[in-house]
Amino acid sequence: MQTTMRGVTLHAEWKPKPGFKLGAKDIDGKQTYLGSKVWKNPKLSIDEHRIPEPKDDEVLIEMKAVGICGSDVHMNQATDDGYIFYPGLTGFPAILGHEVAGVVVRGGKNALDKRTMKPFKGGEPVCSEEMVWCAKCRPCADGLPNHCEKLDEIGFNVNGGFARYIVVPSRLVWSLEPLRRAYKGDDIFLAGSLIEPTSVAYTAMIQWGGGVRPGDNVVICGGGPIGMAALRIMKTQGASTVILSETEPARQKLGKLMGADHVIDPSKENFTERVLQLTDGMGAKLYLEATGLPTIVYPAIEQAIWEGRTLNSTVVVVARADAKMPVTGEVLQVRRAQIVGSQGHSGHGTFPHVIEAMAAGMDMTPIITKRIKLDQVPEHITLLRTNRTEVKITCVDFQ
Numbered sequence: 001m002q003t004t005m006r007g008v009t010l011h012a013e014w015k016p017k018p019g020f021k022l023g024a025k026d027i028d029g030k031q032t033y034l035g036s037k038v039w040k041n042p043k044l045s046i047d048e049h050r051i052p053e054p055k056d057d058e059v060l061i062e063m064k065a066v067g068i069c070g071s072d073v074h075m076n077q078a079t080d081d082g083y084i085f086y087p088g089l090t091g092f093p094a095i096l097g098h099e100v101a102g103v104v105v106r107g108g109k110n111a112l113d114k115r116t117m118k119p120f121k122g123g124e125p126v127c128s129e130e131m132v133w134c135a136k137c138r139p140c141a142d143g144l145p146n147h148c149e150k151l152d153e154i155g156f157n158v159n160g161g162f163a164r165y166i167v168v169p170s171r172l173v174w175s176l177e178p179l180r181r182a183y184k185g186d187d188i189f190l191a192g193s194l195i196e197p198t199s200v201a202y203t204a205m206i207q208w209g210g211g212v213r214p215g216d217n218v219v220i221c222g223g224g225p226i227g228m229a230a231l232r233i234m235k236t237q238g239a240s241t242v243i244l245s246e247t248e249p250a251r252q253k254l255g256k257l258m259g260a261d262h263v264i265d266p267s268k269e270n271f272t273e274r275v276l277q278l279t280d281g282m283g284a285k286l287y288l289e290a291t292g293l294p295t296i297v298y299p300a301i302e303q304a305i306w307e308g309r310t311l312n313s314t315v316v317v318v319a320r321a322d323a324k325m326p327v328t329g330e331v332l333q334v335r336r337a338q339i340v341g342s343q344g345h346s347g348h349g350t351f352p353h354v355i356e357a358m359a360a361g362m363d364m365t366p367i368i369t370k371r372i373k374l375d376q377v378p379e380h381i382t383l384l385r386t387n388r389t390e391v392k393i394t395c396v397d398f399q
């Protein structure tokens with residue numbers, strides 16, 4: 001086997017803003033949990049990297065499908081003063097790409113396939129979690145691996161999947177074999193690459209949002225991949241009315257295909273009035289903020305909660321944004337509402353639940369609107385800064 005591979009690599013300059021202080025988990029000049037406060041002048045290139053060797057508890061996977069995420073876009077996108085948009089954990093240079101699916105090449109001697117509890121043989125179709133939790137710290141021991149005190153993230157501060165091969169800890173690897181019930185040929189990998197973003201939506205809506213009872217109403221703000229996954233999950237769970245709020249016509253159309261009962265355009269109609277009209281004045285049990293524009297979106301959600309008749313509404317914030325939300329405490333008190341944040345996708349059986357749901361018919365593959373080669377990844381990461389007609393662009397050729 002060859003010893004090197006090409007990888008889509010993000011470089012940036014470590015230039016902390018005035019007042020920035022290293023946190024307990026930051027490493028000076030290497031990584032930070034506050035990316036938008038530190039990294040400047042991002043630049044993408046396709047570089048040569050050594051093909052990694054798996055350690056005893058790791059798995060070497062050959063990539064078959066990797067999706068471009070909004071996080072990839074925002075890490076490569078700079079504000080007017082040159083700092084990256086993405087506010088979270090970052091360490092550069094790093095190969096981007098964390099929505100991964102592929103085939104096991106080989107595993108270390110202590111790497112076990114959770115489906116069989118036997119060593120990997122090679123050839124197994126798999127996907128991987130993106131959150132590299134340590135399994136040793138207090139949050140991990142408490143069942144909160146997304147908030148691991150020693151967290152790494154594939155494609156953020158350790159090398160990711162926009163290359164031919166990736167090495168990941170075996171505890172993060174999940175079999176795609178159940179998907180053979182619903183997908184043929186390489187479509188299993190297209191579906192597999194959507195397990196990670198769908199699990200982000202599942203964690204937000206089910207784990208922290210509390211889910212819904214059949215007959216509840218849901219409002220999804222933002223028709224990106226997470227929003228699309230969330231509405232599909234909510235319809236699968238039995239929500240009676242799922243409303244998608246989205247301004248882009250192509251995403252509005254796709255939202256209907258993915259199961260939205262109604263689509264509203266907040267740039268052309270009053271969000272609060274339409275939500276209440278479509279729900280006979282009730283409003284919704286669950287609201288998802290998946291736009292990354294909380295200062296614009298949240299006030300309208302809050303007004304719908306205030307004027308609607310539904311008590312105990314939950315607003316789940318899943319989009320990453322370096323912005324403060326304008327919250328009126330009186331609304332939360334009187335309407336018994338709450339705001340919760342959701343990060344990541346690990347733990348709580350989320351990955352196997354999503355895999356089984358997709359194997360049983362919860363098809364997410366329609367959100368893949370374009371397939372590309374590795375050489376095309378940088379230009380499409382840049383394209384997605386302004387192009388909202390595409391929803392999920394997926395790399396399927398890593399030569």
